[in-house]
Amino acid sequence: MSGRTVVIPHLGRVEGHGGIFVRIEGNRVTQVEMDIFEGSRYYEALLKGKHFQEVQGIITRICAICSASHTVTALQALEEALGVKVSERVHDLRGLLLLGATIESHALHVFALALPDFLGYESVLAMASQYREEVVQALRLKQLGNKIQDLIGGRAVHPVNTLVGGFGKLPRHRELEALAAELEQALPVLDRFVDLAASIPLPQVKPGPTVYVALRPYVEAFRFRGVSLCTSRGEEYPLSAYREVIREFTVEHSHAKHAALEEGTTYMVGSLARLKLWGHYLTGRAKAAFQRLLPDPKDDNPLLNNWAQLVELVHSVERALEICHELLGQPEEPRDLVDYQVRAGRGIGAIEVPRGTLFHEYELDEAGRVVAANVITPTAQNLANLERDLRAGAEAVLVAGNGLSDKELKLRLEMVARAYDPCISCSVHLVRS
Amino acid sequence: MADKPKVGIFGLTGCAGDQLQILNCEDELVWLAENLDIVDWVMAKGENDHITRLDIAFVEGVVATQRDLDALKAIRARAKILVGIGTCAVWGGLPAMQNELSREVLQREVYGADPSFLDSVEALPPSKFVPFELLIPGCPIEKHEFLQAVRALLLGTVPELPKVPVCWECKTRENLCRVVYFGEVCCGAMTRGGCGARCPSHGVACAGCRGPVEEPNYDSNIIMFADRGISWVDIAQKMKNFSAPVWLAKGLAKEVGHER
Numbered sequence: 148m149s150g151r152t153v154v155i156p157h158l159g160r161v162e163g164h165g166g167i168f169v170r171i172e173g174n175r176v177t178q179v180e181m182d183i184f185e186g187s188r189y190y191e192a193l194l195k196g197k198h199f200q201e202v203q204g205i206i207t208r209i210c211a212i213c214s215a216s217h218t219v220t221a222l223q224a225l226e227e228a229l230g231v232k233v234s235e236r237v238h239d240l241r242g243l244l245l246l247g248a249t250i251e252s253h254a255l256h257v258f259a260l261a262l263p264d265f266l267g268y269e270s271v272l273a274m275a276s277q278y279r280e281e282v283v284q285a286l287r288l289k290q291l292g293n294k295i296q297d298l299i300g301g302r303a304v305h306p307v308n309t310l311v312g313g314f315g316k317l318p319r320h321r322e323l324e325a326l327a328a329e330l331e332q333a334l335p336v337l338d339r340f341v342d343l344a345a346s347i348p349l350p351q352v353k354p355g356p357t358v359y360v361a362l363r364p365y366v367e368a369f370r371f372r373g374v375s376l377c378t379s380r381g382e383e384y385p386l387s388a389y390r391e392v393i394r395e396f397t398v399e400h401s402h403a404k405h406a407a408l409e410e411g412t413t414y415m416v417g418s419l420a421r422l423k424l425w426g427h428y429l430t431g432r433a434k435a436a437f438q439r440l441l442p443d444p445k446d447d448n449p450l451l452n453n454w455a456q457l458v459e460l461v462h463s464v465e466r467a468l469e470i471c472h473e474l475l476g477q478p479e480e481p482r483d484l485v486d487y488q489v490r491a492g493r494g495i496g497a498i499e500v501p502r503g504t505l506f507h508e509y510e511l512d513e514a515g516r517v518v519a520a521n522v523i524t525p526t527a528q529n530l531a532n533l534e535r536d537l538r539a540g541a542e543a544v545l546v547a548g549n550g551l552s553d554k555e556l557k558l559r560l561e562m563v564a565r566a567y568d569p570c571i572s573c574s575v576h577l578v579r580s
Numbered sequence: 581m582a583d584k585p586k587v588g589i590f591g592l593t594g595c596a597g598d599q600l601q602i603l604n605c606e607d608e609l610v611w612l613a614e615n616l617d618i619v620d621w622v623m624a625k626g627e628n629d630h631i632t633r634l635d636i637a638f639v640e641g642v643v644a645t646q647r648d649l650d651a652l653k654a655i656r657a658r659a660k661i662l663v664g665i666g667t668c669a670v671w672g673g674l675p676a677m678q679n680e681l682s683r684e685v686l687q688r689e690v691y692g693a694d695p696s697f698l699d700s701v702e703a704l705p706p707s708k709f710v711p712f713e714l715l716i717p718g719c720p721i722e723k724h725e726f727l728q729a730v731r732a733l734l735l736g737t738v739p740e741l742p743k744v745p746v747c748w749e750c751k752t753r754e755n756l757c758r759v760v761y762f763g764e765v766c767c768g769a770m771t772r773g774g775c776g777a778r779c780p781s782h783g784v785a786c787a788g789c790r791g792p793v794e795e796p797n798y799d800s801n802i803i804m805f806a807d808r809g810i811s812w813v814d815i816a817q818k819m820k821n822f823s824a825p826v827w828l829a830k831g832l833a834k835e836v837g838h839e840r
Contacts, residue, residue: 157622157628158622159622159623159624159625159626159627159628160622160623160624160625160626161623162596162623163591163596164591164622184645184647184699185593186592186593186642186644186645186647186648186699186703187593187644188593188594188642188644188674188675188703189675193674193675193677196817197817198814198817201787201817201818201821204787204789204821205674205821208595208597208673208674208719209595210595210596210597211595211596211597211598211600211601211720212596212600214595214597255603259603259624260624263626264626269625269626269627270621270624270625270626270627271624272609272610272613272618272624272625273625275610275613279610282610283610286606286607286609286610287606289603289604289606290604290606290607293604293606301778301779301782301784302778303604304597304600304601304604304720305597305719305720305789307778307779307782307784307787308782308783308784310784315782315783315784316781316782316783402699482783561626572594572595572596
């Protein structure tokens with residue numbers, strides 16, 4: 148039986164550089180590889196010996212889209228190592244920063260990277276010819292996320308205002324009022340995007356049951372700051388056990404490591420995983436969007452991650468508005484930075500960031516210099532599961548009909564890969580020492 | 581340029597932050613699409629033409645693999661105007677910080693025992709390998725500088741980007757000096773401006789992310805920091821990130837070694 152090989156040498160509309168290789172014999176997919184050829188930057192070597200105050204400015208540059216996520220997670224880990232307790236306001240402001248990052252990242256991915264496939268365009272720019280109003284609105288939502296990051300972090304990409312112990316400069320009340328007004332205006336726009344998503348039929352990809360992993364929120368609500376690591380199989384682990392729970396390994400076709408649970412099961416992190424585990428905590432418009440776009444709790448179609456991100460986009464705007472009002476209820480102050488003593492220590496940071504669970508760990512010596520660092524990114528955790536779903540995606544197309552062209556097959560594979568919103572810069576720059 | 585110029589936007593190894601800054605020009609993105617014929621942009625488009633000759637090519641990131649170098653040479657060969665965007669493209673940025681360490685050591689530390697499958701070379705700025713018509717620094721680039729560059733290129737000229745140091749911009753913002761008042765290692769006097777002294781305006785010392793200004797006075801800066809009781813180690817560590825060229829970083833590292 149003659150086989151065929153489908154190769155996507157350089158996958159477009161994702162962050163970073165990767166390709167897909169699929170080998171088909173008859174109606175069977177015999178080989179699936181997500182090749183990651185992004186170069187390595189060896190961040191752990193860059194960090195070793197650096198003073199802890201420099202860690203954030205370096206580690207944020209693993210990836211631009213995830214820069215606020217790396218920043219907040221690194222600060223959490225460093226503060227644990229140093230025994231620093233930040234104020235509730237700092238927690239709220241970091242929460243707001245992450246919501247801004249989530250709005251920006253999800254708006255970029257759902258509207259500009261993923262949606263063109265569903266509407267039959269090669270890019271969001273091409274989409275603008277017929278959907279100009281939608282494209283303008285989508286870009287405005289993305290801009291809103293950037294405005295939040297600019298206001299709280301000091302810059303939309305690679306924040307500068309974020310320090311161990313707090314913030315160099317706090318937003319003024321008039322700035323928060325202006326932001327709240329803009330967030331308010333975004334809500335009806337999001338309703339229209341939920342309507343649009345509900346009208347689009349998703350191609351069926353059935354990879355078989357998926358294990359989802361996400362952090363348990365620190366309160367009984369839908370939150371990105373977590374206290375323990377939970378799986379959809381009902382297991383729960385303390386954060387300190389993350390290295391035992393998540394087993395990393397290298398594969399030859401990838402500059403990024405892969406990950407699986409202890410017994411070798413691949414799993415998924417990200418928006419869909421968070422909604423599978425904690426979707427019942429959603430309130431307001433986000434709850435309504437969740438019930439409408441993801442009605443079947445048993446559906447493991449990875450393409451649903453696109454709609455899960457849209458639900459989180461609604462949640463993020465609603466929650467950002469809540470935080471703005473909370474902050475407006477407090478007195479205006481120029482700076483919030485606690486004093487602390489430098490000491491030796493080890494700390495773990497874990498946050499639910501747009502693409503899934505992000506772990507940072509640092510060990511500092513008594514002078515506050517980095518002795519060891521470890522980062523596990525969401526994309527690295529997802530890659531093994533993504534390859535499994537690429538196989539399912541290809542098989543679903545093959546079962547549907549033999550006459551399908553390589554082009555149709557490629558599009559389906561690309562849609563599955565993009566649904567994971569892979570961040571390849573992040574995945575390659577795993578640090579461990 | 582009479583017709584819409586054909587444009588390619590490329591990322592070598594890096595954080596994709598400069599391409600993201602282009603996507604962050606939300607108000608201007610539709611204008612950009614109307615005025616530029618963007619034929620090759622893998623980060624933003626599904627269908628890309630990797631062959632057509634380009635009027636303008638934008639490249640971000642460092643050369644960290646053989647594949648990067650091959651891609652860079654191919655881009656140079658097909659582009660009339662090559663524009664480097666971001667500190668990585670201009671100076672090497674963070675990835676070039678530890679170039680004195682061998683790749684083998686780095687690979688062992690990150691990937692474990694036998695990482696023979698890796699394609700990895702010393703991280704260097706693309707501007708070391710091919711000539712560029714224009715270089716726009718920044719980590720990431722400033723949106724207004726990118727847009728200014730596009731407008732100038734559309735008019736057939738090149739933009740005048742600020743050449744003053746961050747320190748100069750900081751003075752115009754009337755910030756308290758991070759060196760004089762807070763005794764910190766601030767790279768503002770050695771670093772090229774254009775950011776509006778963003779970090780000192782947030783009460784944070786300049787990290788030097790836009791790369792060195794023309795003819796930086798490293799010696800005076802180092803003496804100024806040392807006079808305030810800051811150790812050689814701290815000065816070297818901070819200056820090594822972005823501002824100091826490799827020879828200086830190596831010199832500082834040697835000084836640090838002597839002190840120990």
